[in-house]
Amino acid sequence: MVTRAEAVRKKHSPRYQTIAHQFLDIERDAGIIEATPSAYQTLDGILSEAQQRIRTPTADSKFEAIRILKTIDSILKEKEFKHKDYALLSEGLAEETPRPITCLGRTVIYRAIADILNLPIAAVNVPEHSFVRWHLKDLYLNWETTSGKELKDFDYFIGFNISEKAIENGVYLQSITEDEHLKGSYHLSVGYVLGRKGKNHQALQHYLKAVEINPKDPEALSNVGVLFMESKMYTEALSYFTRSLRLNPSACTYTNYGILYLRQGYLEKATFYFMKALELDPDYENANRGLAFAASKSLT
Numbered sequence: 001m002v003t004r005a006e007a008v009r010k011k012h013s014p015r016y017q018t019i020a021h022q023f024l025d026i027e028r029d030a031g032i033i034e035a036t037p038s039a040y041q042t043l044d045g046i047l048s049e050a051q052q053r054i055r056t057p058t059a060d061s062k063f064e065a066i067r068i069l070k071t072i073d074s075i076l077k078e079k080e081f082k083h084k085d086y087a088l089l090s091e092g093l094a095e096e097t098p099r100p101i102t103c104l105g106r107t108v109i110y111r112a113i114a115d116i117l118n119l120p121i122a123a124v125n126v127p128e129h130s131f132v133r134w135h136l137k138d139l140y141l142n143w144e145t146t147s148g149k150e151l152k153d154f155d156y157f158i159g160f161n162i163s164e165k166a167i168e169n170g171v172y173l174q175s176i177t178e179d180e181h182l183k184g185s186y187h188l189s190v191g192y193v194l195g196r197k198g199k200n201h202q203a204l205q206h207y208l209k210a211v212e213i214n215p216k217d218p219e220a221l222s223n224v225g226v227l228f229m230e231s232k233m234y235t236e237a238l239s240y241f242t243r244s245l246r247l248n249p250s251a252c253t254y255t256n257y258g259i260l261y262l263r264q265g266y267l268e269k270a271t272f273y274f275m276k277a278l279e280l281d282p283d284y285e286n287a288n289r290g291l292a293f294a295a296s297k298s299l300t
Contacts, residue, residue, distance in 0.1 A: 184213030
């Protein structure tokens with residue numbers, strides 16, 4: 001059976017074979033948008049330009065790393081990429097400008113350029129965000145692709161409220177050296193897009209694929225739990241929330257626990273978990289709303 005991605009490739013044989021091309025294949029096989037070779041062509045054009053403009057590093061140095069990373073940043077700015085929280089890679093590779101792109105979309109283009117130029121660039125995930133890391137012989141530097149600046153691990157640890165438990169479990173701030181794990185992150189992103197379109201069944205399949213690829217992805221685990229909860233499969237939802245929480249105690253997952261118990265009428269348990277969420281993030285809106293609702297139900 002010929003997949004959608006294979007049908008597209010018959011119309012346009014990509015010049016390169018990179019992780020970014022695999023992202024486009026995931027979209028095509030999911031049938032999210034009409035199959036077209038234009039996204040592959042645009043991607044190939046960006047990679048060809050990078051190949052022409054980027055000189056091979058003359059030394060294993062931070063100076064050389066930043067020079068190349070800045071060149072990639074300049075190429076993306078010239079292509080008029082603009083940040084958008086929920087967007088598919090193919091949307092950013094469309095002809096219209098400005099081109100919408102997520103942090104993961106930027107990250108995978110950096111990785112694709114690294115693929116063809118043999119650069120020591122890895123992807124790195126933090127909660128609902130990704131960036132790239134250049135590995136030098138004895139150290140590394142983090143490159144925030146949305147701003148074109150170097151940041152330290154501590155900046156991400158504080159800025160994204162990462163738990164020490166998540167660091168201990170190797171969930172966040174780890175260099176992703178396997179492209180398969182990066183594909184798992186993209187299945188998660190595709191699930192987000194499908195879910196926002198109300199296609200929960202399809203979204204669930206992508207979330208489950210993300211978990212299959214990377215069982216230590218707390219966001220994918222939590223999202224599977226949410227969709228099971230929406231289907232009133234409460235036992236299954238609890239199982240996935242528990243797996244997520246063990247990896248990364250977060251306000252989001254504690255809130256999901258609260259909502260799960262609230263829907264089943266367990267007000268005390270719901271209140272407990274909403275309070276746990278607010279201990280981690282006092283401003284977490286969903287937890288505050290859930291707590292207020294649980295309190296109002298207790299009074300009736």
